[in-house]
Amino acid sequence: MPETVARPAVKKQKPIPQALFTMLTLAIVLAALTFGLSFVQLGSLRALFALDSIQTWWYVTRAAGLLGYLMIWLSTLWGLAVSSKIFDPWLERLFTFDFHEHLSLLGLGFVTLHIVVLLLDKFQPFSLLQVLIPFLSAYRPLWVGVGVITFYLSLLVTVTFYMRSRISQKTFHTIHYLSLVAYLGATLHGLFSGTDSPLMAVGFMYLVTFLSIIFLCTYWLYLIWARKAEERAQARKLVQQKRRGKAPQHQTVNRIRS
Numbered sequence: 001m002p003e004t005v006a007r008p009a010v011k012k013q014k015p016i017p018q019a020l021f022t023m024l025t026l027a028i029v030l031a032a033l034t035f036g037l038s039f040v041q042l043g044s045l046r047a048l049f050a051l052d053s054i055q056t057w058w059y060v061t062r063a064a065g066l067l068g069y070l071m072i073w074l075s076t077l078w079g080l081a082v083s084s085k086i087f088d089p090w091l092e093r094l095f096t097f098d099f100h101e102h103l104s105l106l107g108l109g110f111v112t113l114h115i116v117v118l119l120l121d122k123f124q125p126f127s128l129l130q131v132l133i134p135f136l137s138a139y140r141p142l143w144v145g146v147g148v149i150t151f152y153l154s155l156l157v158t159v160t161f162y163m164r165s166r167i168s169q170k171t172f173h174t175i176h177y178l179s180l181v182a183y184l185g186a187t188l189h190g191l192f193s194g195t196d197s198p199l200m201a202v203g204f205m206y207l208v209t210f211l212s213i214i215f216l217c218t219y220w221l222y223l224i225w226a227r228k229a230e231e232r233a234q235a236r237k238l239v240q241q242k243r244r245g246k247a248p249q250h251q252t253v254n255r256i257r258s
């Protein structure tokens with residue numbers, strides 16, 4: 001998320017291991033549950049989890065897609081709140097930055113699950129090329145293609161978290177602004193390629209999450225505008241003070257000449 005504030009200068013451990021650990025634990029628990037239940041003979045239990053259906057992996061990919069979307073939304077929202085210094089009275093900056101990074105990693109983790117499971121699915125089969133190259137998908141090619149581009153954008157934004165010391169601040173911020181484009185891409189992709197979008201609850205989720213981003217984004221832009229206006233006013237004041245400082249000298253010289 002765009003950050004207009006400097007990161008705390010405290011040396012800290014990068015959160016990749018913890019976030020990866022959380023993500024891997026979640027993935028392993030989910031996979032173990034799915035495989036474990038597929039051996040259970042209780043027909044009703046298998047039916048409850050749709051394990052007797054060709055659509056099992058299709059359901060998993062959709063659930064992972066929705067969770068990935070929610071994590072990306074929360075990370076974007078959190079980033080905007082951090083940039084707007086909303087949490088500053090209550091939370092340590094170090095914590096808010098770390099949490100932002102964790103959310104992005106979790107989002108990427110769920111999206112990776114969403115994509116990998118798509119390759120296992122036999123209900124709506126996808127090849128590796130269709131998953132990696134935008135607009136090759138036979139299923140809703142435009143909006144799935146938007147999803148592929150969004151994935152690359154999210155990857156780029158997250159990777160640059162860890163390259164900050166090697167790239168300029170300007171490059172970092174420019175790339176980081178792309179997270180807003182990635183969020184928009186994730187919303188359009190989910191909304192227009194998702195089977196669940198027509199459901200009222202899911203539609204409501206997209207609406208509320210989208211409006212919350214618009215709201216915070218407007219507030220964040222307003223703060224930037226207000227800061228720039230303040231800087232311009234200060235600069236004007238300084239110029240006026242300098243002019244006024246010179247004026248008496250000028251007038252004095254004129255008086256002596258006359």
Ligand code: HEM
Pocket residue numbers: 062063065066067068069072111114115118126130131132137139144147148149150151154186189190191193194195196197
């Ligand atoms: C940041 C990247 C991505 C996010 C946040 C994301 C999220 C989502 C969401 C929320 C849905 C709707 C699920 C539903 O309504 O049940 C969805 C559907 C789908 N996504 Fe993604 N996705 C991403 C990338 C990708 C990529 C790279 C592919 C690869 C081809 C892909 C393929 C699909 C497909 C085929 C569907 C339709 C599944 C359905 O019928 O619901 N997505 N995605």
